[in-house]
Structures are given as structure tokens and as C-alpha cells.
Amino acid sequence: MSVSGDNSTSSMKFSLGPIHYFWDKNRVETFYRQAADSNVDIVYLGETVCAKRRELRLDDYLGVAHQLREAGKEVVLSSMTLLESPADLREVQRYCDNGEFVVEANDMGVVGLLSERGLPFIAGNSLNCYNPQTLRYLMRMGMQRWVMPVELPKRWIHDLLTASEITDVRDCFSTELLAFGYLPLAWSARCFTARSEGKVKDSCELCCKHYPAGRLVKTQEGDEMFTLNGLQTQSGFRYNLINDIQDLMGMVDVLRLSPQLDDTFIWLQNFQNQLKQPVAFPLSKPDCNGFWHDQAGKDLLIASQT
Amino acid sequence: MELLSPAGNIPALKAAIENGADAVYVGLRNQTNARHFAGLNLDAIKLREAADYVHQHKRKIHLAINTFAHPDSWRQWAESVDEAAHSGVDALILADISLLEYTARRYPEMEIHLSVQASATNPAAINFYAQEFNVQRVVLPRVLSIAQVKNIANTTQVPLEVFAFGSLCIMAEGRCYLSSYLTGQSPNTFGACSPAEFVRWENTGDHLESRLNNLLIDRFSPGETAGYPTLCKGRFVADETQPAFHVLEEPTSLNSMELLPELMSLGICSLKIEGRQRSAAYVGQVTRVWRQAIDACKKNAQQFSVESQWKKTLSSLSEGQQTTLGAYEREWR
Numbered sequence: 001m002s003v004s005g006d007n008s009t010s011s012m013k014f015s016l017g018p019i020h021y022f023w024d025k026n027r028v029e030t031f032y033r034q035a036a037d038s039n040v041d042i043v044y045l046g047e048t049v050c051a052k053r054r055e056l057r058l059d060d061y062l063g064v065a066h067q068l069r070e071a072g073k074e075v076v077l078s079s080m081t082l083l084e085s086p087a088d089l090r091e092v093q094r095y096c097d098n099g100e101f102v103v104e105a106n107d108m109g110v111v112g113l114l115s116e117r118g119l120p121f122i123a124g125n126s127l128n129c130y131n132p133q134t135l136r137y138l139m140r141m142g143m144q145r146w147v148m149p150v151e152l153p154k155r156w157i158h159d160l161l162t163a164s165e166i167t168d169v170r171d172c173f174s175t176e177l178l179a180f181g182y183l184p185l186a187w188s189a190r191c192f193t194a195r196s197e198g199k200v201k202d203s204c205e206l207c208c209k210h211y212p213a214g215r216l217v218k219t220q221e222g223d224e225m226f227t228l229n230g231l232q233t234q235s236g237f238r239y240n241l242i243n244d245i246q247d248l249m250g251m252v253d254v255l256r257l258s259p260q261l262d263d264t265f266i267w268l269q270n271f272q273n274q275l276k277q278p279v280a281f282p283l284s285k286p287d288c289n290g291f292w293h294d295q296a297g298k299d300l301l302i303a304s305q306t
Numbered sequence: 307m308e309l310l311s312p313a314g315n316i317p318a319l320k321a322a323i324e325n326g327a328d329a330v331y332v333g334l335r336n337q338t339n340a341r342h343f344a345g346l347n348l349d350a351i352k353l354r355e356a357a358d359y360v361h362q363h364k365r366k367i368h369l370a371i372n373t374f375a376h377p378d379s380w381r382q383w384a385e386s387v388d389e390a391a392h393s394g395v396d397a398l399i400l401a402d403i404s405l406l407e408y409t410a411r412r413y414p415e416m417e418i419h420l421s422v423q424a425s426a427t428n429p430a431a432i433n434f435y436a437q438e439f440n441v442q443r444v445v446l447p448r449v450l451s452i453a454q455v456k457n458i459a460n461t462t463q464v465p466l467e468v469f470a471f472g473s474l475c476i477m478a479e480g481r482c483y484l485s486s487y488l489t490g491q492s493p494n495t496f497g498a499c500s501p502a503e504f505v506r507w508e509n510t511g512d513h514l515e516s517r518l519n520n521l522l523i524d525r526f527s528p529g530e531t532a533g534y535p536t537l538c539k540g541r542f543v544a545d546e547t548q549p550a551f552h553v554l555e556e557p558t559s560l561n562s563m564e565l566l567p568e569l570m571s572l573g574i575c576s577l578k579i580e581g582r583q584r585s586a587a588y589v590g591q592v593t594r595v596w597r598q599a600i601d602a603c604k605k606n607a608q609q610f611s612v613e614s615q616w617k618k619t620l621s622s623l624s625e626g627q628q629t630t631l632g633a634y635e636r637e638w639r
Contacts (some may be wrong), residue, residue, distance in 0.1 A: 082478050083428040084454050086461075092430075109430030112437075126481050128424070128494065130374035133404030151486040151495065159377040185484050186477040189449035189633040192554060196544040201639040217521040217542045220550045225542055225615070226484070233477070235487055290490070294517060297487035 008074075012249065012275055014268060015042035015176060017258045018078040018104075020229055022208040023225060025055045031259060032064045036071035038265050039272055042254060043068050044104055046095065047080040050191070051088050051231045052206065058094050065101055070097055074121055081106040081126050082187040082231065102144065105288025115141040125149050125178060126187075130156075132163035147176040147256065149241070150183050153294035157251055174253040180242070180267055182214060182227050183235040183297065192228040213261040224286060237288035242267075242281045244292055245274045307569070308576040309600055310368070310467065311593045312581055314346040319356050326597030329366035331399060332356060333582060338386045339370045340423055341582040342497030350389050357394045366396040366563045370582075372421035373497045374402045384408055391416055399445065400424075401480055406439035419443040419467065420442055422481035423493065429461045437463045443467055445573065449478050452565060452634045456572055464517030465575040471592060472580025473625060474560040474632050475499075476538055484537050489519045507532075516540075525550075533557035533626055561620055561629035567607040588623055595619050 016035055019028060035043055041289060045061045045068075047053050056064075065075040079092050095103055096113045105111045106124035114121045123129060123138050125147040135146060157177075161170065193215055194204035214227035214234055224236030241248065241255075246254065257268055270281070283300060284288070290299030311327035314320035322330045332340030335347040348356055353369070360367040375383035383405055391413045395460055398416055400406050401423035416435045422445040426432045428466055433440045445467045446455060458464055478485070485499040486492030493499050493502035504519040514526045516535035523608045526532040527606055533539065541550040560580070562569070569577070577590055577600070595616045603610045632638055 039401040063501065081481070082431070082449065086457055089428055089430055103508045107428070108424070108426065108434055109428050110430075111414055112430055112434030128374055128401070128403070128480055129382050129403050130494065131377045133375075133380065133407065134402065137403050137407055149483075149494075151492055152343060156377060163377055180526060183487065183489050185441070186482040187449075188477045188554075189451070190476060190555075196553060200637055202636055215544055217544050217553050219540075220525055221522045222543075223521055225521065226553075228544065228553070230473040288453060291486070294490070297483070 004193070007091070012245070012252070013254045014039070014271060015044060015254050016040050016176070016258045016264070016268075017181070017256045018044045018046050018048045019177065020049055020096045020182075020232060020234070021212050021214060021259075021261070022050070022053045022206065022230065023055070023212055024209065025060070028056055028211070029064065031264075033066060034265055036052070036068055036073065038268060040268055041074065042074040042076060044076045044078045046080075048106055049079050049187075049232045050208070051080060051085070051091065052204065053230075054203075058091070058098070060099075062098065069159070074103050075101050076122055077101050078104040078124065079106045079110045081124075082189075083107050083109055083185075104147070111138070111141055118142070120144045122176075123147060126184070128241040130160075132160050135160065135173075136166050136169060139169055140223065143173055145176055145254065147178070147203040148252075149289055150178055150185070152224045153205065154247065154292050155294055161251055175251065175255035176256055177241075177252045178239065178258060179244075179252075179255040180240055180271065181238060181260055182229075183291075184232055185235055185240045185297075186227070186233040188231050188233070191231050192233060193230050196228055233303050235288065235297060237286045239289065239291070239297075240283060240287040241289055241292055242271055242274060243283065244289065246278060247273065247292075307600060307604070308366075309593065309596055310578045311585065311589055312579055312582040313356070313473075313589065314341065314343075314350060315348070315361075315586070316356060317586035318582075318589040319359065320585070321586040322593050323360060323363050323365055325330060325379070325590045325593040327365065327593050329368060329396070329576070330356075330360060331368040331370055331578075331582070333370045334386050334389065334625075336382065336386065337497050338373055338383050340372050340421075340493050340497050341370075341409055343502065343583055346583055350393070351425070353389065353393045353395070361394070368397040368399055369393075369395040370399040370403040370421060371405060372399055374425045375404055381402065387413070397443070403439075405585045406435070406441070410439045414440070417442050419445060421445055421480075422447050422450060422469070423536045425478050425480040427478060429458055432458065432462045432464050436462070445469075445578065446477050447479050448560065449611050449626060449633050451636055451639070452568060453636075454592060455569075455574075459572040466573075467576035468562070468569060468574050469560055470562050470577035470579055470596065471620065472559060473536075473559060474555065474630065476555045476626070476632070488521060488537055504620070505535055531626055539625075556628070558627035558628045558630045559620075559624035560630060560632045561624070562634055563596075563612050563616065563620070565631070566599060567610050570603055583586065585606055591619060
């Protein structure tokens with residue numbers, strides 16, 4: 001299989017990750033109309049969190065995908081992360097068989113499905129790739145781009161990407177890192193949004209629709225802990241590597257912004273401006289950047305720029 | 307159906323064997339396994355001692371190497387695989403693709419079990435690991451309902467192991483970064499969730515408070531049972547107008563005993579007891595109860611029911627003295 005890496009291009013690219021929250025169709029379509037008009041390079045589409053969310057089906061996403069492609073965007077379809085039921089698998093097979101767009105595999109089963117079809121894929125950040133040997137294996141299976149697990153620090157990524165085990169193939173894949181947004185940290189069979197409303201998943205009434213930015217959970221002392229998003233648990237703070245872009249260069253080819261309820265495109269512009277004219281953004285709560293700096297993910301290192 | 311008991315040290319291993327475990331699983335004393343706790347696990351010499359003891363009793367020993375290898379010290383993980391192969395363990399429990407590949411290539415005779423940390427929740431993932439790395443058994447994550455377990459059992463040829471009893475991970479194992487978000491150390495990278503070195507207990511006079519890396523996980527009134535501050539089992543606030551509650555999960559243990567006849571009819575090959583961090587006394591008691599239950603079920607599955615004495619013993623050994631069927635039961639979700 002031929003894989004084409006794009007890390008030969010010198011400039012950083014930007015992507016929009018899949019929308020993690022449950023937004024109504026109208027909001028989703030509005031968001032992607034803005035995306036089409038924006039300077040984003042790559043857009044990931046699809047429901048990655050909960051199979052019960054059906055505001056948009058695969059055909060709807062394909063419709064959006066065509067519009068984005070016409071606007072010059074690279075489009076990727078993101079697979080569901082936690083695949084459990086036969087229906088989940090059937091749906092993900094439809095994603096794999098879409099015939100046009102590359103798929104981001106968020107479960108090792110999807111890697112298997114794509115590789116047996118001889119299709120290239122993007123390795124999503126919920127695949128456990130922690131070392132160069134695993135990365136090399138994924139490449140052999142058809143990986144074109146590696147989206148790094150969110151918890152990996154700079155030191156780890158540096159060691160991994162400069163390891164002798166992958167020197168000869170380093171030009172054959174590109175790398176992507178989630179650099180902005182609430183971090184996807186865990187997936188469960190249980191729906192925590194439903195639980196927070198005293199409901200169970202089977203009778204959830206799709207109540208996550210009422211929390212288009214997730215539901216914030218705090219400690220009894222008022223400290224931000226987590227953000228509930230259905231069966232996904234996100235960080236209580238927003239990950240923000242805007243002051244680390246220079247540091248990311250050379251290691252990361254694509255910076256991912258996770259769609260937020262507000263201001264996603266303003267932040268996209270902010271990030272892109274950093275390439276032309278870097279400035280130190282005054283970050284404070286609710287921002288965090290600990291993972292990249294080898295600390296607890298929730299931590300915020302201020303003035304980390306050297 | 308095998309009864310597989312945990313052992314964090316030699317006394318626990320002996321307690322498991324003496325009380326009827328068909329097999330035990332252990333880890334090495336380093337960061338290669340998901341119970342990387344101080345004072346726990348076996349060094350190379352103890353591992354050989356453990357394997358000899360288990361084999362003298364005609365039982366089996368599995369070794370968990372189920373964290374993800376670091377790029378700067380990958381050899382440590384590979385050497386742990388080598389050590390296991392030379393110690394005569396009967397199976398390796400692996401999660402990392404690089405180690406699955408290494409083991410399958412280097413030790414083709416070694417029986418490989420896919421760790422729960424690999425998070426194989428569906429037939430596509432299970433078949434992938436089986437075909438690629440000759441995985442001979444898959445440990446199913448604790449996120450599946452019994453109907454989903456059934457579907458997997460009916461659609462793959464790969465033997466399945468399920469969790470029967472012990473601490474309940476409520477997130478898909480191997481894909482949970484909550485611990486590294488709060489402390490910088492995660493099960494995947496370090497081999498521990500909510501590590502003890504970040505735990506602090508404070509008696510405020512009115513309350514006992516448990517903290518993890520300074521964040522308040524729970525606050526207990528006098529007389530309330532205070533459990534270890536595992537980050538997903540604390541009381542937090544989701545709605546400012548409501549009191550704090552167990553937003554993610556209560557302190558409770560998984561107990562699937564009432565599903566025994568069903569698990570047996572599905573051909574589940576092994577029942578796993580969680581708890582390598584537990585004492586020999588705990589391992590012995592839990593193993594004994596499950597031995598009795600499995601034997602009773604084997605004798606007459608139709609008539610099987612959970613004896614009240616078993617229930618009582620298991621509850622007394624459970625987190626918060628309560629048990630749950632967890633995700634096996636749809637209502638839990």
C-alpha cells in the first residue's frame with residue numbers, strides 16, 4: 001500500500017477534530033459552513049462518542065464532507081471510539097466502506113477492518129500507541145497520520161519520533177496533536193450525563209443535548225474536575241497549547257482544535273496567527289497545558305515559552 | 307471454566323492455590339504491569355519460585371505485562387517478556403502491540419492472553435489481535451453487558467475471560483487518562499490509577515477528607531466508611547443546587563456470581579478475580595467462595611443460586627461493603 005506523508009511541507013497545518021458534544025443538526029451544519037469558510041486545512045467528521053446520537057447519520061456527514069471538500073478541505077471520517085454492539089460494528093463498517101474519504105480509526109478493531117480492505121487510515125488518539133515499535137506496526141497496517149495519545153508529554157513524543165526503529169520510515173507518516181479543547185479522557189458503558197440527571201442510559205432521553213458544551217463537575221470545594229459528555233469523560237479544564245506552538249514545530253505536523261460551543265474559529269485564527277507573529281497569550285483558568293509539559297494534565301504552566 | 311486468582315506476593319499466591327484457584331496471575335516488580343504499587347509483585351527469583359510452586363500443584367500461572375512500553379526504556383518491557391519465558395509461566399497477559407509482536411515472533415510457543423488494558427470490546431478488535439499476534443485468549447473489558455458478552459462469545463472463536471469479582475473499573479480499561487490528568491501518572495504509562503503517593507487524608511474535626519493531588523475527592527462524616535480516593539469514586543458536584551454525589555460511580559465492587567450459569571453456558575473459559583494489591587487473607591477467602599460457587603454451578607447449573615453465606619462473605623470483602631453487577635446489567639449503565 002502506498003502511504004503518502006505530508007510532513008515534507010514546512011508549514012503547520014490545522015485540523016478540526018470531530019464534534020464531541022451532541023449538537024442538533026442545525027448547529028452542526030452551521031458549524032461546518034463556518035469551517036468551510038475558515039482557514040482550517042483538515043476536518044474530521046462523525047459521531048465518535050455515543051451511538052444513540054443520531055441527529056446526523058453517515059449520509060448526512062457525507063453530504064457535509066462533499067461541501068467541505070469543495071471548499072478545499074481535506075476530510076476524514078472519524079470512527080466511534082467504544083464499539084460494543086453488533087449495530088456499532090455495522091455502522092463503523094459503513095464508515096470504512098464509504099469509498100471516498102479516509103477514516104480515522106479510534107478502535108483497534110477499526111484498524112483491522114481498514115487494513116483488511118487495504119485502505120490507508122489515520123490512527124486516532126484513543127489507540128494505544130506509546131512506542132516506535134507500535135507506530136511502525138501501525139504504519140505497516142496502513143497508517144498515514146498518527147494522532148498522539150493526549151497524555152503523552154513532549155519528552156515522550158520526542159523520544160518516540162527520533163527512535164532508530166523508525167528512522168527509515170519517518171518521512172512516510174505525519175503527526176497530529178490535540179492542542180485546543182476539552183480533552184477526551186475516558187469512555188464508559190455508562191452515560192454519566194444521564195446519571196447526573198437521575199436517568200439510566202436506556203432511558204436517557206438524549207439529555208446530553210441540553211449540554212452542548214458538556215456538563216462541568218466540580219469538587220465539593222468548587223475546583224473543576226471533569227466535564228461529563230455522555231459516556232465520554234472530558235477534562236474539567238480546557239487544553240490549550242497556544243503558547244507552545246514553536247515548541248511543537250518539527251514534531252507535530254497538524255494541530256487539532258476540538259470544536260467548542262463558542263469561539264472555535266476565533267481560536268483557530270489565534271493559533272494561525274502564532275505562526276506569523278508569536279505572542280505570549282495570557283492563559284489562566286480554565287486553560288491547562290500540563291500533559292505537554294510532563295505534568296498532571298490539569299496543570300497550567302505559564303510563560304512556558306523559551 | 308477456570309478460576310483465576312490474583313497474587314501480589316507469594317503468600318497470596320499460596321492462599322489462592324490452597325483455596326482452589328485453577329490458575330493465578332502475577333506481575334513483576336517494575337512498571338511493566340498495571341498494579342505497580344510499592345512492596346507489591348514479584349522479582350525474577352520470586353517469579354521462578356512462584357512458577358515452581360504453582361506447577362507442583364498442577365495449576366497454572368499467568369504473568370501480566372500490561373502497561374505500555376516507554377520509548378526510552380522499551381528494553382525493560384522486552385526483558386520482562388524474556389524473563390517470563392525463562393521462568394516457565396504458562397501465559398503472558400499483554401496489551402502493548404509492540405510486545406504482542408515481540409512475543410509472538412520471539413516465543414511462538416508462549417500462550418498469549420490479551421490484557422483488558424488492550425480494550426478489545428468487540429469481535430473486530432478480538433479477531434484482529436487473534437489473527438495478528440496469535441492471541442489465544444481475550445480478557446473482556448468491564449464495559450460490556452451480558453448480552454454483549456454473549457454476542458461476542460457467539461461470533462468469535464477466541465476463548466474469553468471475564469472479570470468475576472473485585473474492584474470495578476467503570477471506564478474502558480486502557481483508554482482512561484483521568485489519573486494522568488489529575489496526577490501525571492496513569493495505568494497505561496505508570497501502572498497505577500490514583501497512585502498512593504498523591505493521596506492525602508485530613509481530619510478537619512467535623513470531617514475526614516480524602517484528597518488526590520490536593521483535589522478533594524470525598525468528605526466523610528464521622529461513622530461513614532471512608533474508602534480509598536480512587537478518582538472515579540468520589541463525591542462531586544454536577545448541579546450547584548444539589549448536594550455532592552457519586553457522579554461517576556459509588557465505592558462498590560463488581561460481583562457477577564449470579565451470572566455464573568449464564569457465563570458457563572456461553573463457554574467463558576476463565577473467571578478472573580481482581581486484586582493483586584489485596585492481602586493473602588482476602589485472596590484466600592474470595593477464592594474459596596468462588597471455588598464453591600463454580601463447583602456448585604458445574605454440578606447443577608439449573609439449580610444454581612448464590613448462597614447467602616457466599617454473598618455475605620463477598621460483601622464484607624467489597625469496597626464500601628456493596629457489590630454491583632456493573633455493566634453486565636443494562637440498568638447500571
